[in-house]
Amino acid sequence: ASRNESAEIFVICQNYLAPDKIDPKFLDYKHVFTDVDNDITEAQNKAKERLKHPEKFTRSREGYPEGDYTLYHKLDATKFIQSENFLDLLANANEIVIDDERILEHPKTTSEIKECIKDIKVLGRREITLILAWRRHLAASLFKKILPSIEKQPNEIHKAFDANNDGIVGMC
Template sequence: MQVAKKYMPLSSLIVGVDLYPIKPIPGTLSIIGDITTEKMRHDLKTTLKTWKADLVLHDGAPNVGQNWLHDAYQQNLLVLHSFKLACEFLQKGGCFVTKAFRSKDYFNLEYIFRKLFRKVDATKPLASRYESAEIYVVCQGYICPDKVDPEFFSAKHVFQELDLEPNTKLNILRPEKTRSKAEGYVEGATTLFNQVPISRFFQAANFVEVLQEASEVILMAFIFENTNLD
């Protein structure tokens, strides 16, 4: 909201939504609520009255800590909810900017974005770590059709090909017989790219597990200079 207030014209109406109270920002309005509920939709209609938005920004995130596929799905499910609100409250030609996670279901989201916006671009700001799964999607030129297919906002339809069960690791030695117990990813991890030093590979009791977890094995070289030539 601070950024919107800084860059939007002085006469702009800026409305922020959060699950928790937002510290007052002069010249803005805030609503406490959940964007996945019908109550929030009603509160926004009450606040905006007959006005339509030029821009909708979404930077929400769910609680994470389960298996990666589940957490990525929950993030992109929030994106779908924010997209639904954007399509209701944006004026024709408006823009929608959202954070999303690079995962299988992202491409389903991109597909429906392109159905309702003239231009859709995904970008990764320099401030975001390369290894991080998050990207930002910029949708420009809202088409604002008279009627939108409800299936565009249905998680069951949009994400119908997803398997939300935790993925088991591939057993390199006996893939057809043995399946590892499904586990969540490392606590606090929000990356799809995992670098492992080669020293861990050599020191591991089970080198196969190291290979299963690694996206890249890092080889580090050390050069020692002998300055005493005597």
């Protein structure tokens, strides 16, 4: 709308039966615009915040990190699945490379997962959640020795995204 016109939208519903009470969730923008899948943990706070709000982190103006002169970082899937600091690894990686035949042939490694791990920096909240759920399933079925730490993940990840429930996830 221009400055001279109103930006309101009026909707006329014929034969509409009004409910006795309107659920307040329908008027809450945080509830309306949230993703259905909120299955993420609060493992490493810095990595989580860097995934959610990259604009809050100032980049180092002194050039590249010591000994790291590449801008594109590949991460092996086995390292990502077995690591305790998987969120930090995910925040710094551009691509996850499937380096184990068992991971490639696993039923949870769908075509959507294969596409998502090709370019992690462009993923949204739903896709990151999908990758973390994929990691959790593979760690539980293929790498059973790290199972105790995996069982803690859903609650921690859920708290991480609920801490700031704005529904926006960015990549650094």
